[in-house]
Amino acid sequence: MSVERSENLESLIGSALSAIRNLETQIAILGEDVGRLTAEFSQERAKVQQEREEKDIFYSLETGTPYVVAAPDTIELRAMEKDLIDSALRASTLERRLFDFVSVLSVSRRQFESDGELPDIDSASDIALRTARVQAQEDERRRFAREIHDGPAQAFANAIIGLEFVERAIKMGDNDKPIPALDEIERIKGSLREGLTEIRRFIFDLRPTMLQDRGLIATIEHYIATYRSILPLNVELHTVDHVPRLTHDQELTAFRVIQESLHNSTKYARASQVAVNIAIRDDSSITVSIRDDGRGFEPDQVSAHTMGGSGIKGMCERAELVGGAVTVKSSPGQGTCINLVLPLVHS
Template identity: 40%
Template sequence: ARARDLATVNAVAETLNRSTNIQEALQTSLQRVVELMNLRSGWVFIQEDGGYTLAAHRALPEPLAANDAAAMAGDCRCLQLLREGRLRQAVNTVPCLRLENAGWPQVRHASVPLYTAGRAVGVMNLLLPEGRNLVGRELDMLAAVGHQIALAVERNRLFEEVRAKEAARGELIEKLLTAQEDERRRIARELHDEAGQALTALILNLEMAERAAPPGEAARLERLRAIAEHTLGELRTLIYELRPTILDDLGLGAAIRWLVKEVVEPNGIKVDLQLQGLERRLPHAVETAVFRIAQEAFNNMLKHAQASHARVAVGVDHREVSITVEDNGRGFNPAAVPPSRTGRGLGLLGMRERAELLGGRLVVESTLGQGTRVHGVLPLRDGGG
């Protein structure tokens, strides 16, 4: 008998520890208890949304199983006792209104409350063979099983709570990133339409004035025109960094080439650029995420790395897109760079969040004196395009 009790406890513990689905775990655990203890039937109620719902059942009496176990809905004596705090330990006999209303000849069952940290999370009811009562040893064993089940239920509740919070956090980050991109696009458009056109008009007027002016005045107007042209060039770079139209119009490959040719190489860094599989367009969110990851990696490289050479590789297959940016700069310790006013830590965090938001991952590897490597992988859930 003790061997059977031990086998029951071990079987339930193994089931609860192995399963990642709480419904399957409860169903299998109840089945093990009923079979190993030679019981007639069993069912488990779990607290949910302020009430109790049927979470698992095994060999329910036919009147209770009929119509998708409709008779198991609603209140009953065991749940009343549980709510009132009067069902604190496993007991042999609890009068069952459900069995009584169904006209079942045996109207009592054993009940095992499911407690964890002093809080009731449910109850396991067991229908015994007629004339049988559980002995003290069996009740103690069922109390241990009930505690294990309660811990699994509570663990699952906490997991679901964390998952819901993570989902809400992901939705918030997605909204923030979308709003950020929309705002970047709006500012870039306004700079192009207003400041850009104004500077272009100024340059044209300065050219006209320069042609009509005497030599001394013409030289001064030429210097002013040069300043205006330089400012227009800087403005166009700013517009492209805010939201490059090339990304929207021509795709990720062209946008990465633009970053390398217009932002990185002019700063004296030789770049080995490798693009593969970018002939087709990728989902808009993926293209934006990869572009921003590359942009942030380049910004960090230019601000901090003191590098002379870099390698940039972006590759796409039918399942995922990967990006690698590495340099031969002075390196740093990623763990020692918290988010700060310099923006470097925030930039690393932003890159990771962009990747994780799309179900991907991003790793930053760096060692002092040995350069930095940023590697990200993002899935293509819809196959790309």
């Protein structure tokens, strides 16, 4: 009887492994399907964008404007372009989440195969934490990719459209009619300058080397001064005279939280004023708060695929990895306050 039960157990273990493998395969296939859909959204968006740009150029030349303006009959195309961008973002997020889940299943199955046991709660938490670290890196890369698309890439795209406009204007011009090319060339130069400024900002954002050399406060002061010079946002910084030395990861976390908060205040909240406060609490922790006067939102209704949602999630995960915590207070029309608490490291 005991032999029969042992054989039955082995059979159930085999069935469990088979079920996990099948689930891995099914979810991976779903992830690939979503990935193809993401690519289709992006390709369709590129076609719509090209059609919209052609209409804008043609309309501008027909009406004799000195630069490219939006054609009245492109409203639907612009709305379609925005919907395709949003759909591509949602699909991309879903694809990433599906493959993250496949990774967790795969690690669990391999442990089951080698040790004969599935991960317990602590081991599962460790797997989830490792996955979260990788996911946070990927989220940040995707955020920068989107910023580059909306910033310098858009500036360069506008410059290309402007050059096409100038080329056609020159070809259509004659000796009796002034060619509106010089005005457009000036606009193109301005667009390229904006793109160059954005690229320089991205380089600093990607690798804030000042943290190691000059510490957290000096780096934040420099970053906020740079932010003020390139964006129409009034940013105030209030800090203590001396901040005890944090670990490198803690300083990087504080910098990234401020960076992400300012980004959200500018792009999503449409704030005009932001206050950044750094303080020491009870000699045991440092607090960093970022408060804006933007339009606010309902924190409970923000998900990872909504605009700004992945950034908030990334801030919380970063803080947890260095023993800290992030809280978000906001409501529609009342602005937003991001609060970071980090434990001080005592020697």
